[in-house]
Amino acid sequence: MTDMTPELEKPARSQWWDVWAQFRSHKGALIGAFVFFLILFGVLIGPFLWPYDATTIDIRSRNQGPSWAHPMGTDQLGRDTLARVMIGGRVSLAVGLTAMFIALILGTLIGVLAGFFKWLDGVLMRLTDLFLALPLLPLLLVIIMLFRETLSARFGPEGGIFILMVFAIGITSWMQTARIVRGDVLSLKEREFMLAARSIGTLNSRMMSRHILPNVLSPIMVSATLGIATAIITESALSFLGLGFPPDFPDLGTPLARRHRLLAAIP
Numbered sequence: 001m002t003d004m005t006p007e008l009e010k011p012a013r014s015q016w017w018d019v020w021a022q023f024r025s026h027k028g029a030l031i032g033a034f035v036f037f038l039i040l041f042g043v044l045i046g047p048f049l050w051p052y053d054a055t056t057i058d059i060r061s062r063n064q065g066p067s068w069a070h071p072m073g074t075d076q077l078g079r080d081t082l083a084r085v086m087i088g089g090r091v092s093l094a095v096g097l098t099a100m101f102i103a104l105i106l107g108t109l110i111g112v113l114a115g116f117f118k119w120l121d122g123v124l125m126r127l128t129d130l131f132l133a134l135p136l137l138p139l140l141l142v143i144i145m146l147f148r149e150t151l152s153a154r155f156g157p158e159g160g161i162f163i164l165m166v167f168a169i170g171i172t173s174w175m176q177t178a179r180i181v182r183g184d185v186l187s188l189k190e191r192e193f194m195l196a197a198r199s200i201g202t203l204n205s206r207m208m209s210r211h212i213l214p215n216v217l218s219p220i221m222v223s224a225t226l227g228i229a230t231a232i233i234t235e236s237a238l239s240f241l242g243l244g245f246p247p248d249f250p251d252l253g254t255p256l257a258r259r260h261r262l263l264a265a266i267p
Contacts, residue, residue, distance in 0.1 A: 043089030052080035054087040088251040096231035102170030107177025115185025143168045177223040
């Protein structure tokens, strides 16, 4: 008799592992991740390697153009612009990542609930349409003007405006994520595996956490990527308009505003 040994079964892969496998096989996603981590390395490690400090004033070197010593030139106080951009990149990334984290939580929660529960769909989608109809930049300007002094007095000028920007951008940026997630959930809940899970009495919370969320990760990641860029541009625009961080605090919008005023003064 021949000894027949059963083959060892391979362990079942989770939904999260499938998402990671799809991400690794996508060249565009890998290139984007590489560029993102390169920028992240530049703003986090670059200031420690760069010979110039973002706050050092050198009047003799003010308003210089790009050179080998100062690749991005200097400002009106002689401070190195590249050093200030690297420090400002930290601030913008912190605002963008934190604001998008809030927006993704709100958008994913509202999208999943609206897609999964039909009785909530109408209410949540009308709320989403209401936020989409509001003009973003004027609304942010109103929020910052109303709460800036209060939060600055409580948390300091930098801390107060950081908290205000994060929550203002976060609570006004979740709508696209909610609509995308809702559409995917409406499609997923009619699939065979969802019908099977419902037929054996699986709890709604378990179906949403084990079957719905892993399958909507791809659009959520795309929405997060675009949302972080939008949040950074929004933060820079507010600083450019003079409603961001204090003028002596390095960020990405203040140098643009100073360059704009300098060029406008040239006849």
